[in-house]
Amino acid sequence: MFGDSFRNYEASVRQAEVSDTYNAMHSKQTVEFVQEQRANWLKFDKDVDLPNSIHDFQTAERIREQWPDEEYDWFHLVGLLHDLGKVMAGAAKLEQWAVVGDTYPVGCAPAEDAIVFPEAFKQNPDYTHPVYGATNGIYEPGCGISKLMLSWGHDEYMYQMLKANGCTIPEAGLNMIRLHSFYPWHDKRAYAQFEAPEDAETMKWVKEFNKFDLYSKGDVIPDVAALKPYYASLLKKYNLDGELRW
Numbered sequence: 217m218f219g220d221s222f223r224n225y226e227a228s229v230r231q232a233e234v235s236d237t238y239n240a241m242h243s244k245q246t247v248e249f250v251q252e253q254r255a256n257w258l259k260f261d262k263d264v265d266l267p268n269s270i271h272d273f274q275t276a277e278r279i280r281e282q283w284p285d286e287e288y289d290w291f292h293l294v295g296l297l298h299d300l301g302k303v304m305a306g307a308a309k310l311e312q313w314a315v316v317g318d319t320y321p322v323g324c325a326p327a328e329d330a331i332v333f334p335e336a337f338k339q340n341p342d343y344t345h346p347v348y349g350a351t352n353g354i355y356e357p358g359c360g361i362s363k364l365m366l367s368w369g370h371d372e373y374m375y376q377m378l379k380a381n382g383c384t385i386p387e388a389g390l391n392m393i394r395l396h397s398f399y400p401w402h403d404k405r406a407y408a409q410f411e412a413p414e415d416a417e418t419m420k421w422v423k424e425f426n427k428f429d430l431y432s433k434g435d436v437i438p439d440v441a442a443l444k445p446y447y448a449s450l451l452k453k454y455n456l457d458g459e460l461r462w
Contacts, residue, residue: 238333241313245367246342247322247354253314253368257304260380260461272296273438276447278428293450294389295428298396301370301377303462314368318399320407321364324353327406330399352409360412361401362391371397377462384455391418392425402426 276295283291304310320331322342328334342348355364366372375394378385395418400406402422451457 235333237312237317239336240311241317241367242326242331242333242336243339244313245322246340247348247365249314250322250365250368254372254376257373258376258380260377269299270437270440272299273440273443274436275299275428277438277443279425282428289450290385290389290454291425293385293447293454294392294425296447296450297374297378298393298425298429299370299374301372301374304370304373315370317367317369317397319366319369319371319395319397320400321353321355321366321410323348323365324355324407325349325351327400327404330404330406355410357409358412359410361395361398361407361410361415361418362412364407364410366394366398369397371395377460378456381460382455384453388418388421392422395422396426396429398422 273296275298276292279295280292302315304315318332320326326334326337326343328337331337337343347353371394375390378390378393383390395402401408402419448457
């Protein structure tokens with residue numbers, strides 16, 4: 217798939233930084249930590265300034281080029297919004313391991329063969345927990361991917377923020393935002409025991425979105441000012457044009 221060069225975890229020029237981030241994530245993201253972050257952030261009482269993210273406009277425009285029909289304009293908007301949850305890093309000065317990176321479920325044993333830098337999980341208190349460290353943990357087989365409590369980061373925050381604000385983007389689009397970094401599932405096929413029948417359709421859309429997310433990181437710089445009126449119209453259409461609760 218085009219864009220794979222952006223997921224280099226073995227010989228990256230930022231290898232030490234990437235390794236440190238994932239080691240911290242895997243040793244510190246416990247069930248308790250994720251629950252604390254959800255309690256803190258999902259009150260949506262913060263006031264933040266939205267950045268003009270070049271990457272987000274790149275992603276949106278690549279999607280718009282390949283999916284131009286109006287019936288898929290929600291897909292264009294997903295491209296624009298998908299990374300805006302990273303405002304957490306500036307608003308609360310959260311460390312990178314609590315904002316970015318591949319996601320995975322907490323509350324069950326990590327799929328170490330499908331997760332990058334798995335060694336640090338052994339330092340996580342949940343690793344030896346009698347429930348959280350078990351294969352299925354707190355979940356039932358077939359419960360559905362939507363029922364999993366994923367590691368905390370900008371994807372989960374943005375998904376929950378949009379839901380809380382009454383966003384009318386179809387669930388397929390909202391799931392793209394929540395699950396596009398859940399590579400152990402949609403790329404490596406780990407955690408398949410938790411899938412419900414509808415998750416096949418969810419995965420199809422998530423994988424379609426990721427083509428554009430990865431590819432656009434090397435794309436041309438868009439004319440943001442010229443594009444804003446179109447995306448402003450989509451924000452209005454999908455109930456995101458007023459004052460939003462962050």
